[in-house]
Amino acid sequence: MTRPDLNRRTFLTAAAAIGIGGRSVRAVGGESEGHQGGGDFQTLRCDAPIVRKVDVLVCGGGPSGCAAALYAARSGARTMLLENLPFLGGVWTAVGVSHLIDGRRHDGLNAEIHYRLPVHQVFHRNIYLIEDMKCLLDDMMAEADVQVQLHTRAVSVAREGRLVHGVFTASKSGIEFIEAAVVIDATGDGDIAAAAGCEFQQGRAFDGQTQPVTLFGTIGGYRGQPAKGRELVEILERGGWRPSYPPVTLFPQPGQPGVFQLMATQFYGIDGTDVRDLSRAEILGRYEIRKCVEAFRQHGGEDWKDIYLISTGPAIGVRETRRIAGRYHLTWEDMDRGAGFDDGIAEIRSGSNIHPVDDPYESAPEDLPASPGFRVRPYQIPLRSLIAADVDNLMMAGRCISGDVYALGSYRLTGNVVRTGEAAGLAAAMAVEDGIVPADLPGPAVVQRLDRMRTG
Ligand SMILES: Cc1cc2nc3c(=O)[nH]c(=O)nc-3n(C[C@H](O)[C@H](O)[C@H](O)COP(=O)(O)OP(=O)(O)OC[C@H]3O[C@@H](n4cnc5c(N)ncnc54)[C@H](O)[C@@H]3O)c2cc1C
Missing domain, CATH: 3.50.50.60 (FAD/NAD(P)-binding domain)
Known part of the structure; x- marks a missing residue:
């Protein structure tokens, strides 16, 4: 090192x-x-x-x-x-x-x-x-x-x-x-x-740059297994969407069939102590999660056809300030x-x-x-x-x-x-x-x- x-x-x-x-x-x-x-x-x-x-x-x-x-x-x-x-x-x-x-x-x-x-x-x-x-x-x-x-x-x-x-x-x-x-x-x-x-x-x-920030989404109506990475990205790409966090991941929720937490966003160059940066990242995050949900629903096949967005956040996650x-x-x-x-x-x-x-x-x-x-x-x-x-x-x-x-x-x-x-x-x-x-x-x-x- x-x-x-x-x-x-x-x-x-x-x-x-x-x-x-x-x-x-x-x-x-x-x-x-x-x-x-x-x-x-x-x-x-x-x-x-x-x-x-x-x-x-x-x-x-x-x-x-x-x-x-x-x-x-x-x-x-x-x-x-x-x-x-x-x-x-x-x-x-x-x-x-x-x-x-x-x-x-x-x-x-x-x-x-x-x-x-x-x-x-x-x-x-x-x-x-x-x-x-x-x-x-x-x-x-x-x-x-x-x-x-x-x-x-x-x-x-x-x-x-x-x-x-x-x-x-x-x-x-x-x-x-x-x-x-x-x-x-x-x-x-x-x-x-x-x-x-x-x-x-x-x-x-x-250069003062910090780790990226992430907005999570919670989705319902998914019929498949927890998944991560390439197979999810391929669906998104079929829908014309390139996720800002390429190792897209779905985390299952216990006792809630079909409900998953979706990690698909990361925003760079955001200062977590600057309210204007945070506002921009929140709005962009919601936009990107909506794009992901649309792409999964339209291009994911049988397991995805009924998915819907339950919520985002509540707040964007800041890793480093x-x-x-x-x-x-x-x-x-x-x-x-x-x-x-x-x-x-x-x-x-x-x-x-x-x-x-x-x-x-x-x-x-x-x-x-x-x-x-x-x-x-x-x-x-x-x-x-x-x-x-x-x-x-x-x-x-x-x-x-x-x-x-x-x-x-x-x-x-x-x-x-x-x-x-x-x-x-x-x-x-x-x-x-x-x-x-x-x-x-x-x-x-x-x-x-x-x-x-x-x-x-
Ligand atoms: C997206 C993301 C994913 C992560 N994944 C993992 C993981 O998989 N495993 C792992 O171990 N760690 C993970 N971490 C790291 C870990 O969660 C954080 O480093 C840890 O929570 C930091 O704890 P903290 O108490 O310092 O701050 P925080 O958890 O950020 O808590 C700070 C609290 O202070 C409040 N607050 C802030 N400013 C003020 C103020 N001026 N007045 C009053 N209240 C205020 C906030 O609302 C918040 O509730 C992740 C972090 C993020 C952002």
């Missing part, structure tokens, strides 16, 4: 200028320098009521955020979980793909969820029903006494020096403020850390040598699973730094990769922790991000318990208690 270019492009965001005091917090937000919106600014001034005071505030209710909230609450912290969508689960529930459960290889929450959820073995995959997952997560949060607030986007922070005091939210209730001793950014995109002015990287070192700078930055060298750490909170065995960044129908740049699918020696993620380098009481969990693109390609898998959430949640609660910031926690003590929680 050749050595990646280590001169990574580093991006710095401007934090909103925010003051704190009394019963309400004044937010002064604006576009950050260099934003796609252009050069002109409007300033938003509003007093945000402080609606909650908690020990640990988790922003983002995907696999890592759910794990963080549960481990923080189970460790005794008053915990709140904010989620932008009307349900928890992130990619587990929001993208329309339902085989992302990794309970057999891990203990802790991965195993707990696996064994509490009706999971069906279909073609070597553990498949669950998305509604089952949503309801299970609701139940688990209620059991652990996590305050869940849905329909709520975390938009900015109040920061003073090296500390954040809490998070501004935007929702139907307006702009509000939630005060917290420790904030965990589990938004996938590192929205909170970016708003706090933390340093981050995004995309490949040499910001990687926030932490106290330790995991690199492909760590994966190559099987790095271990005395604050290692998770052992990762997954190889780097990087979806091709370049459109398969166009020629890829030559001399890519390393093979996107290279094998790793089992390596550990240190707790320090979950603690923001620039803010002492801000942690990250999930795919936005500190690492290079190769490390992200490996630890982004669902089972692994749950492990980062468990560690962030417990560490945040321990810091609150001891009246210190997570950055001052002794890593080995966190690891010991984490092991007990996961196996207890």
Whole structure:
């Protein structure tokens, strides 16, 4: 394997200028320098009521955020979980793909969820029903006494020096403020850390491109067997359609004869932190899925003649955006040598699973730094990769922790991000318990208690 270019492009965001005091917090937000919106600014001034005071505030209710909230609450912290969508689960529930459960290889929450959820073995995959997952997560949060607030986007922070005091939210209730001793950014995109002015990287070192995004479709009325790749592409080509994701795949749904999840799209050059790119990709995705369904119905023969589109999404799936700078930055060298750490909170065995960044129908740049699918020696993620380098009481969990693109390609898998959430949640609660910031926690003590929680 050749050595990646280590001169990574580093991006710095401007934090909103925010003051704190009394019963309400004044937010002064604006576009950050260099934003796609252009050069002109409007300033938003509003007093945000402080609606909650908690020990640990988790922003983002995907696999890592759910794990963080549960481990923080189970460790005794008053915990709140904010989620932008009307349900928890992130990619587990929001993208329309339902085989992302990794309970057999891990203990802790991965195993707990696996064994509490009706999971069906279909073609070597553990498949669950998305509604089952949503309801299970609701139940688990209620059991652990996590305050869940849905329909709520975390938009900015109040920061003073090296500390954040809490998070501004935007929702139907307006702009509000939630005060917290420790904030965990589990938004996938590192929205909170970016708003706090933390340093981050995004995309490949040499051109900033990220992995493609995918919109799934759910179809009904199919009479054939699960299928993948060439045979499906041939049908589509007979209908004059060239799918943007050539290894087209159908994932069966347990207990729902004829219902399949269709993976047939991938969009390149999309920045998952740019709402205009996301809007374009959603609309294009729906168009492409409709084209696929039409082509299958008209040219697929007997098995396909009654198929219909049940739904798309709910939302497009984003694989890669910001990687926030932490106290330790995991690199492909760590994966190559099987790095271990005395604050290692998770052992990762997954190889780097990087979806091709370049459109398969166009020629890829030559001399890519390393093979996107290279094998790793089992390596550990240190707790320090979950603690923001620039803010002492801000942690990250999930795919936005500190690492290079190769490390992200490996630890982004669902089972692994749950492990980062468990560690962030417990560490945040321990810091609150001891009246210190997570950055001052002794890593080995966190690891010991984490092991007990996961196996207890
Ligand atoms: C299309 C696709 C297919 C995949 N396939 C696999 C697979 O087969 N196997 C596998 O192991 N992994 C797979 N992955 C990877 C894995 O699912 C993700 O890496 C993982 O879900 C990341 O977890 P997370 O908690 O960091 O982020 P997410 O799952 O993205 O969750 C983030 C949550 O935060 C919420 N949020 C975001 N911003 C805000 C905000 N500002 N305020 C409040 N809430 C916010 C989002 O709505 C979301 O619920 C796939 C990913 C995608 C996109």
